[in-house]
Amino acid sequence: xxxxxxxxxxxxxxxxxxxxxxxxxxxxxxxxxxxxxxxxxxxxxxxxxxxxxxxxxxxxxxxxxxxxxxxxxxxxxxxxxxxxxxxxxxxxxxxxxxxxxxxxxxxxxxxxxxxxxxxxxxxxxxxxxxxxxxxxxxxxxxxxxxxxxxxxxxxxxxxxxxxxxxxxxxxxxxxxxxxxxxxxxxxxxxxxxxxxxxxxxxxxxxxxxxxxxxxxxxxxxxxxxxxxxxxxxxxxxxxxxxxxxxxxxxxxxxxxxxxxxxxxxxxxxxxxxxxxxxxxxxxxxxxxxxxxxxxxxxxxxxxxxxxxxxxxxxxxxxxxxxxxxxxxxxxxxxxxxxxxxxxxxxxxxxxxxxxxxxxxxxxxxxxxxxxxxxxxxxxxxxxxxxxxxxxxxxxxxxxxxxxxxxxxxxxxxxxxxxxxxxxxxxxxxxxxxxxxxxxxxxxxxxxxxxxxxxxxxxxxxxxxxxxxxxxxxxxxxxxxxxxxxxxxxxxxxxxxxxxxxxxxxxxxxxxxxxxxxxxxxxxxxxxxxxxxxxxxxxxxxxxxxxxxxxxxxxxxxxxxxxxxxxxxxxxxxxxxxxxxxxxxxxxxxxxxxxxxxxxxxxxxxxxxxxxxxxxxxxxxxxxxxxxxxxxxxxxxxxxxxxxxxxxxxxxxxxxxxxxxxxxxxxxxxxxxxxxxxxxxxxxxxxxxxxxxxxxxxxxxxxxxxx
Amino acid sequence: xxxxxxxxxxxxxxxxxxxxxxxxxxxxxxxxxxxxxxxxxxxxxxxxxxxxxxxxxxxxxxxxxxxxxxxxxxxxxxxxxxxxxxxxxxxxxxxxxxxxxxxxxxxxxxxxxxxxxxxxxxxxxxxxxxxxxxxxxxxxxxxxxxxxxxxxxxxxxxxxxxxxxxxxxxxxxxxxxxxxxxxxxxxxxxxxxxxxxxxxxxxxxxxxxxxxxxxxxxxxxxxxxxxxxxxxxxxxxxxxxxxxx
Numbered sequence: 001x002x003x004x005x006x007x008x009x010x011x012x013x014x015x016x017x018x019x020x021x022x023x024x025x026x027x028x029x030x031x032x033x034x035x036x037x038x039x040x041x042x043x044x045x046x047x048x049x050x051x052x053x054x055x056x057x058x059x060x061x062x063x064x065x066x067x068x069x070x071x072x073x074x075x076x077x078x079x080x081x082x083x084x085x086x087x088x089x090x091x092x093x094x095x096x097x098x099x100x101x102x103x104x105x106x107x108x109x110x111x112x113x114x115x116x117x118x119x120x121x122x123x124x125x126x127x128x129x130x131x132x133x134x135x136x137x138x139x140x141x142x143x144x145x146x147x148x149x150x151x152x153x154x155x156x157x158x159x160x161x162x163x164x165x166x167x168x169x170x171x172x173x174x175x176x177x178x179x180x181x182x183x184x185x186x187x188x189x190x191x192x193x194x195x196x197x198x199x200x201x202x203x204x205x206x207x208x209x210x211x212x213x214x215x216x217x218x219x220x221x222x223x224x225x226x227x228x229x230x231x232x233x234x235x236x237x238x239x240x241x242x243x244x245x246x247x248x249x250x251x252x253x254x255x256x257x258x259x260x261x262x263x264x265x266x267x268x269x270x271x272x273x274x275x276x277x278x279x280x281x282x283x284x285x286x287x288x289x290x291x292x293x294x295x296x297x298x299x300x301x302x303x304x305x306x307x308x309x310x311x312x313x314x315x316x317x318x319x320x321x322x323x324x325x326x327x328x329x330x331x332x333x334x335x336x337x338x339x340x341x342x343x344x345x346x347x348x349x350x351x352x353x354x355x356x357x358x359x360x361x362x363x364x365x366x367x368x369x370x371x372x373x374x375x376x377x378x379x380x381x382x383x384x385x386x387x388x389x390x391x392x393x394x395x396x397x398x399x400x401x402x403x404x405x406x407x408x409x410x411x412x413x414x415x416x417x418x419x420x421x422x423x424x425x426x427x428x429x430x431x432x433x434x435x436x437x438x439x440x441x442x443x444x445x446x447x448x449x450x451x452x453x454x455x456x457x458x459x460x461x462x463x464x465x466x467x468x469x470x471x472x473x474x475x476x477x478x479x480x481x482x483x484x485x486x487x488x489x490x491x492x493x494x495x496x497x498x499x500x501x502x503x504x505x506x507x508x509x510x511x512x513x514x515x516x517x518x519x520x521x522x523x524x525x526x527x528x529x530x531x532x533x534x535x536x537x538x539x540x541x542x543x544x545x546x547x548x549x550x551x552x553x554x555x556x557x558x559x560x561x562x563x564x565x566x567x568x569x570x571x572x573x574x575x576x577x578x579x580x581x582x583x584x585x586x587x588x589x590x591x592x593x594x595x596x597x598x599x600x601x602x603x604x605x606x607x608x609x610x611x612x613x614x615x616x617x618x619x620x621x622x623x624x625x626x627x628x629x630x631x632x633x634x635x636x637x638x639x640x641x642x643x644x645x646x647x648x649x650x651x652x653x654x655x656x657x658x659x660x661x662x663x664x665x666x667x668x669x670x671x672x673x674x675x676x677x678x679x680x681x682x683x684x685x686x687x688x689x690x691x692x693x694x695x696x697x698x699x700x701x702x703x704x705x706x
Numbered sequence: 707x708x709x710x711x712x713x714x715x716x717x718x719x720x721x722x723x724x725x726x727x728x729x730x731x732x733x734x735x736x737x738x739x740x741x742x743x744x745x746x747x748x749x750x751x752x753x754x755x756x757x758x759x760x761x762x763x764x765x766x767x768x769x770x771x772x773x774x775x776x777x778x779x780x781x782x783x784x785x786x787x788x789x790x791x792x793x794x795x796x797x798x799x800x801x802x803x804x805x806x807x808x809x810x811x812x813x814x815x816x817x818x819x820x821x822x823x824x825x826x827x828x829x830x831x832x833x834x835x836x837x838x839x840x841x842x843x844x845x846x847x848x849x850x851x852x853x854x855x856x857x858x859x860x861x862x863x864x865x866x867x868x869x870x871x872x873x874x875x876x877x878x879x880x881x882x883x884x885x886x887x888x889x890x891x892x893x894x895x896x897x898x899x900x901x902x903x904x905x906x907x908x909x910x911x912x913x914x915x916x917x918x919x920x921x922x923x924x925x926x927x928x929x930x931x932x933x934x935x936x937x938x939x940x941x942x943x944x945x946x947x948x949x950x951x
Contacts, residue, residue, distance in 0.1 A: 002819060003811060003815050003819075003820040004818070004819055005815055005816065005818070008804065008808065011804060012803045015803025015804075089801055092801060092812075094784070095758070095760060095787065095795075096787065096788065096793065097785065097786075097789065097791075097813055097817075097864075098784065098788070098816040099780060099781050099785070100784075102816060182761050182762075183758075183759075183760040183761070184755055184760045
């Protein structure tokens, strides 16, 4: 065969295939993860279920950005690693007289081929990855009509953008290597480390200080601003949180270079690995920060499951009645006899039947009134929103708890955890919205009845005389009835299902609205000559449609959604399926990405230091010592970000749960315990991957394959 | 053949600038075998890298075969490296993915297609240097001495004006070192090659026609071989001892 530049380059590429393997793997994995994530994120399945503007959707986007950052980092490092291997070859050819112009086409051909094929393969694999994983979720965990995967191929725009980024970066790196004027540097690239800069001992303590200062300032600055200026805090106040990242960076840098005191007793312990790390600390810490973010993001997604699931499921189990529902007085809902008949058809008998009437009134309260721009003021409105009221007699009869309410006062009905944050403790006025009659009132305290506590509008209990005076003149659409009963023996899912169907069908379209829909607010808006926002396009995400009764939005949002324990428990996963599976998917993606970043970084460290390992071997270091050094280095890369990411997220989660109502409830405590179990599980996975990475690197160093 | 005049080169490390070459002057004639010696940090390798056009220099001039290196663009410098200079490195710098024959032919491959005459020259050189039997082997399959002899053959494949060798015996045992030095002598005597070699090894240097001794970035002394090789080595060692005092 005639030897030409092209044939020589092809031969060299073939011989260097083992060095391009990691590059191919990283590109492939990054594109697969990004394609899969964006495919699922943009799918109609997810877009329909995740409310636009909702927290869950924001979390999904935020974690996507973190994942994107992680993927960018490890593709960049993989490209760097590939070119470090390639540079000696390029340098030799340059030294022997090959000009840049001569080398550029071949190098571009190679990087275009490698980055192009691996990235394209990654994109193509992303879709089957989603299909398979989502299919497995449906097969093993949960299946519902909502879970049907409907991809929107516009998500390819994101994948293609990332594809272009990978290819452009590869070409840029190739060009950057060739434009160097110092050929000896190109040849010796593999031997060059980042310059050592003395790191002050103050770095660690100051880093810790910045973490706390950033967190505190970021959290309190908006409140202080609102208090001082009576206007919404500007977006830049969130930038104060950035101090936390600076602090985290400094703390990690200090941890990697000096450690936290454990070397003071024995300054020679791990001195070699710490010495090596001094040369790569900044690069390594950059990686570790990305991994920390990814692990934190993954944990945030994963913690969502127990945080929401535990209190829901435990709450259902602790309900005092199997069936609880309410309806407006103008609706023809199956009565007691009809329900008993239906139960008999399923071989069931009902017991503990209870019912009581309620009225819906306008309730006063304190609210923020926007004054234009970001400014606002706090004002008491005598008629702020709607709320449901029971008389003390009705409440006592219904719940079995004897209650005495003083005239002119009211009680809020909360659960035993006192977890309903919607209840109004500042109402000074109650108004009959038909007649306009109102009375002055005062908050007297809480009553506890779990089944009533889940209502967004809230149940309140009044003195019977006050109740009667306010009830007068109310039309049926402002009155309602609450029903509860139990089933003798074991309940039947088919009965509950059929009863739910009949219950639903008995409502007319005047009740086809979301629990956030407030008729009092609507009246106030109309009085001011404005359209009620829930009736405009803004309210589209809260639109309730009977035909979508199986959807998450309907099941969690319909104003008259009943609580049938057996349905709540059995259909819980189905109801939350898309939400939970998306978060599970995000967790898998984040964890995979972070492990790949760690693996790539460990490979880089080992590659950069392989001469040191060779020298140590020549100096008589036994295999166990060398393994210890590798383990010490890889351990930092895997362990520190995993511990920080998981720890920070756990603390943040505990803080969120605490900040909700100023305490951690029993259910929340259980959720935190489950999260702790998850942390241990994630820790075990990270440790196992770390162990395998150490073993692989030791083998490579042993065989001289690096 | 090679003229170096008032050559200056410095490096910036952090905020400190180190002056490595402080005005070097010398020349090498056609067919001459010259060595550069000196203690570590005297600027030997930097001098060689400047002549090789691997690193730019601050001031002064280097002329190879009538062509001044200063002010040339990258393309021209590459051409000079390819056609006028031949290189031998301490760690051989052979490409692992190519056979010894292909490695030797790299400077020709870089020019374009490898013609029959180049292959014949490669065969001739390898026969001359006693490595004809390893032509189809890969670098990983041959000894250090054989690799270096292959590197010498590679440096000659384009009939360069001058061969620049950086510690060519630094990684070799005495037998292999001897074999490599002999290839240089063969190249000089049979092909009229000009050789400029940086070395620490007084034994290797004693085979040269002349030795330039560097100290602290300047030429300390130049010694010409007038007698036999053993006597020249003794003379060299005396000057080295004098330099270190």
